Amino acid sequence: MTPYRFLPHVTPESLAERQTAGLNWTCRHAYAGNAVYRDRLATIGYEPGQTLSLGDLPNLPVTTVEDLRQGYPLPLLSVPEEKVVRIHASSGTTGKRKILAYTQRDIDVWKTMFARCYELAGLTTLDRVQIAVGYGLWTAGAGFQLGCEHFGAMALPIGPGNMEIHLQLLEDLAPTCLCSTASMALLLAEEVHKRDMRKRIKLKKVIFGAETHTDKMRQRFEKWLGIEESFDITGMTELYGPGSGLECSAHDGIHYWADMFILEVLDPVTLAPVAPGEVGEMVVTSLCKEAAPLIRYRTRDLTRLLPEPCPCGLSLPRHDRILGRSDDMFVFRGVNIYPGQIASVLATFKDVDSEFQIRLVRRDGRDQMVVRVERKPDVSADRDQNLSEAISIEMRKHLFVRGWIDVLAPGALPRSCGKTKRVIDDRNGLEEE
Secondary structure (H helix, E strand, O other): OOOOOOOOOOOHHHHHHHHHHHHHHHHHHHHHHOHHHHHHHHHOOOOOOOOOOHHHHHHOOOEOHHHHHHOOOOOOOOOOHHHOOEEEEOOOOOOOOOEEEEOHHHHHHHHHHHHHHHHHOOOOOOOEEEEOOOOOOOHHHHHHHHHHHHHOOEEEEOOOOOHHHHHHHHHHOOOOEEEEEHHHHHHHHHHHHHOOOHHHOOOOEEEEEOOOOOHHHHHHHHHHHOOOEEEEEEEEHHHOEEEEEEEOOOOOOEEEOOOOEEEEEEOOOOOOEOOOOOOEEEEEEEOOOOOOOOOOEEEEEEEOEEOOOOOOOOOOOEEOOOOEEOOOOEEEOOEEEOHHHHHHHHOOOOOEEEEEEEEEEEEOOEEEEEEEEEEOOOOOHHHHHHHHHHHHHHHHHHHOOOOEEEEEOOOOOOOOOOOOOOEEEOOOOOOOO
C-alpha cells in the first residue's frame, strides 16, 4: 500500500470509535455553546452527560439552511467570539449569505483535509498548482491555497477570469495542476485549443468541483488540455469549504474524510435512510468543528453511498459524485425533473457537445421547455433537424414530457469562469409572443 503523509489508514472498528467519540464531543460542545442547539437537543431529551452511540444518530434533529439564515450574521456559533479567527460565506444566490465562523483549530483541520486531496490526486511537492477559483468571502480560493501550501506544493493563486494571465502563466511558470470549476476548465481548454498552445504547456492534472458536470464536458477539457487525469473534488462552506473528499485514481466515486464528519444519505422527503447504492440527500455531522458545528446538516446535495471496497486500496469510504441538488429540481407539467436527467439523455448522442441550457417559458397559457445544445465542431448543421427530433423523442421516453430541442453552433452558449447556470425559469414573467 502507498505510504501517505496526510491520508489515514482506518479500519471499520477504528472509524466507528472515532465517529462515536466525535459525535459525543460535538453534541456536548454545541449544547454548551449555542442556544439553538441546546433547545433542539433538549427537546428530544438529550442531556450533556449522556453518551450517544452511532445508532442514536437518526434520533437527533436535523439542521437546515434556514437555521443558518435565521442565525445571521454568525449562525450556530458555539464558541466565544474572541476565538473566531476568520469567516467565510456562501455565494448568496438566494436571500442573505450563509456566513460561517472558524477557529484556528477549524482552519488547521481544513488545511489537513485539503492536503489529503492533493495527496490522493498524486501530487508531490514538486508540482505547481494554478488556482482558478474565487477568492474573498467564498471558501474556494482560500481552501485550495491553504491546502496547497500545507501540502508543500507551489501555489499560483490567480482566481477565476483573467484569461490572458492564466494563459501566460500556463506557459511561463509551467503549472502541472489546474484547480477550477469544470466550466472554467472547459473555458480555458477552449482557449488553449484555439491558440494551439497544448504543446507549450505542462499541465498533467485538473482538480475540479463546485458544480455538477457531464462526462462530455470532462472529456473535452481533458483532451484539449492534454492532461493525464482529472479529479472531482467535493465540499461546501458549511463544512469548512472545498476539500471534504476527492476521487482517487480509480475514478469510481469520492473518498470522503469519515474520520472528520459522518455522512448519511437520506430520503429528502421522509428523512429516512436509503439503502446503500440508492440516491438520496447527503446529510453531514461534523466531529471536531468548533466555531459552527453541524449536527445532521441537510446539504441538499444528491448522491449515493458506494459500499464496496475501492480498487485503489484506500480504506476511507466513498460516495458517488454529486448528482445534483434536491432544490435544483423543477416541476414541468406535473413532472419532477433534475437537470442531470436531461444531461444523461444528451450524453447518449455522439453529435452533441458538452454544453446545454434549459429554458422554461409560458406560451399560450402552457408551459414550454426549450433545451439548447451545441453540435460538435465536426458535425454539419444539415443534421440539426434530425438531431433535434431524435433528442426530443429520447427525452420524452425518459422524462415523460416533451421539450423543444434547439441545436446551436459550437461555442454559441455562454461560458462561465464559475458555476454554469443550467436552468432559466421565465415562467413567472410575461408570456412569450
